[in-house]
Amino acid sequence: xxxxxxxxxxxxxxxxxxxRYELELQNSELRxxxxxxxxxxxxxxxxxxxAPVGYCTLDREGTIRRVNLIGAILLGESCEKLxxxxxSLFISDDCEPGFNEMLAxxxxxxxxxAHCEVVIHPKGLRSxxxxxxxxxxxxxxxxxxxxxxxxTERKRLEAEILAxxxxxxxxxxxxxxxxxQALNKQLVQESQFRKGLETRLLDSQRRLRNLSxxxxxxxxxxxxxxxxxxxxxxxxxxxSIQFGVSLLASEYSDQQTLVAKTSEMKIVIxxxxxxxxxxxxxxxxxMLDVLGLPDALExxxxxxxKRTGISCKISVFLFEDNVDTDVATALFRIFQESLxxxxxxxxxxxxxxxxxxxxxNYTLSVRDNGRGITVKEIASPLSIGLIGIRERAFIIGGxxxxxxxxxxxxxxxxxxxxxxxxxxxxx
Ligand SMILES: Nc1ncnc2c1ncn2[C@@H]1O[C@H](COP(=O)(O)OP(=O)(O)O)[C@@H](O)[C@H]1O
Ligand SMILES: [Mg+2]
Numbered sequence: 279x280x281x282x283x284x285x286x287x288x289x290x291x292x293x294x295x296x297x298r299y300e301l302e303l304q305n306s307e308l309r310x311x312x313x314x315x316x317x318x319x320x321x322x323x324x325x326x327x328x329a330p331v332g333y334c335t336l337d338r339e340g341t342i343r344r345v346n347l348i349g350a351i352l353l354g355e356s357c358e359k360l361x362x363x364x365x366s367l368f369i370s371d372d373c374e375p376g377f378n379e380m381l382a383x384x385x386x387x388x389x390x391x392a393h394c395e396v397v398i399h400p401k402g403l404r405s406x407x408x409x410x411x412x413x414x415x416x417x418x419x420x421x422x423x424x425x426x427x428x429x430t431e432r433k434r435l436e437a438e439i440l441a442x443x444x445x446x447x448x449x450x451x452x453x454x455x456x457x458x459q460a461l462n463k464q465l466v467q468e469s470q471f472r473k474g475l476e477t478r479l480l481d482s483q484r485r486l487r488n489l490s491x492x493x494x495x496x497x498x499x500x501x502x503x504x505x506x507x508x509x510x511x512x513x514x515x516x517x518s519i520q521f522g523v524s525l526l527a528s529e530y531s532d533q534q535t536l537v538a539k540t541s542e543m544k545i546v547i548x549x550x551x552x553x554x555x556x557x558x559x560x561x562x563x564x565m566l567d568v569l570g571l572p573d574a575l576e577x578x579x580x581x582x583x584k585r586t587g588i589s590c591k592i593s594v595f596l597f598e599d600n601v602d603t604d605v606a607t608a609l610f611r612i613f614q615e616s617l618x619x620x621x622x623x624x625x626x627x628x629x630x631x632x633x634x635x636x637x638x639n640y641t642l643s644v645r646d647n648g649r650g651i652t653v654k655e656i657a658s659p660l661s662i663g664l665i666g667i668r669e670r671a672f673i674i675g676g677x678x679x680x681x682x683x684x685x686x687x688x689x690x691x692x693x694x695x696x697x698x699x700x701x702x703x704x705x
Pocket of ligand 1: 620
């Protein structure tokens with residue numbers, strides 16, 4: 279029994295001893311951990327306090343829980359006095375909404391950076407300072423670490439660059455304005471020069487048109503007078519020779535040879551009279567002056583058909599007979615020129631023409647079924663006949679158009695006023 283008790287006591291003492299050793303070991307481990315933690319805390323505090331940027335720890339309302347030295351310097355107050363103050367007290371009024379929004383975002387998205395730029399008003403004499411703020415909220419506590427960076431220098435540089443840019447822009451704008459002004463001046467000069475040229479060109483065009491109109495009317499008058507002279511003088515002469523020869527033949531009817539000769543002469547004289555009539559009507563058909571435009575056109579059309587074998591029909595619809603002489607002459611000559619063109623260029627077999635009087639105009643159309651005039655031929659400056667047609671119409675205040683289609687024929691359309699506009703081209 280005694281031995282048992284002794285053994286139990288010895289075992290207990292050994293157990294206690296073991297426990298003590300264990301405790302001492304744990305104690306020393308704990309001490310080491312504590313030392314290590316203290317070193318980390320010291321390092322962190324040092325880093326926090328002496329970091330080259332402002333640090334502060336805020337709660338959800340923006341109340342400062344902790345601030346480092348640079349943060350305190352930026353806010354112009356000691357670390358102790360800043361504790362429990364709200365950071366927004368130092369932020370300019372107009373920047374406050376932006377700051378509050380950034381803080382709310384930081385707490386809504388923990389461990390993510392939220393940014394804003396604000397102006398702070400430090401306590402004391404220091405002037406307002408622009409700062410860049412970065413906030414990162416902790417995932418576990420209700421705190422948020424805020425980094426405050428003084429961006430005065432950056433702002434100053436930005437302002438300087440902006441001012442330089444504005445100066446540069448101004449200089450460029452001034453240079454561009456000078457350039458534009460010079461260009462404008464040149465343009466004005468050029469435009470004046472062109473205007474001068476244009477006026478001179480218009481003037482010379484007007485004079486040419488006047489000249490052309492004058493020449494045409496002179497030509498027409500001359501043709502009229504030559505036609506009349508040939509018809510009246512020469513025709514009269516031939517008629518009296520014919521009469522004399524007839525008298526001679528009847529007086530010496532017993533002289534066979536003379537009678538034979540005189541009848542030969544009468545045939546030749548008759549031919550001469552016809553030739554005179556043909557030449558004078560070619561120069562100026564008497565019908566145009568005596569019977570009027572419709573008959574003259576009809577005569578011209580029949581004469582054309584007889585001469586060329588190309589079928590030619592003209593229909594005239596006028597509600598007044600007295601067509602103005604200048605208008606009648608123009609229309610007649612245009613008709614003549616278009617028929618000549620049909621004969622010379624078209625290879626047509628038929629021509630259909632129409633003259634219609636409308637309320638204010640006459641329209642003349644001449645259509646053939648030939649090869650069709652081309653656009654190039656219409657526009658060619660060498661198409662003197664077509665230019666003449668247009669000019670004749672233009673001179674009395676009208677216009678002429680010509681168009682064709684391959685193998686579909688050519689159409690000429692002329693529209694002229696009932697009375698010529700005398701001052702149409704004389705401005
Ligand atoms: N009726 C027509 N059919 C086909 N071609 C035509 C016709 N009228 C005119 N042309 C073409 O237009 C050209 C110009 O006509 P125009 O000015 O009267 O000059 P010209 O008769 O002296 O050749 C003609 O050379 C001809 O090639
Ligand atoms: Mg011609």
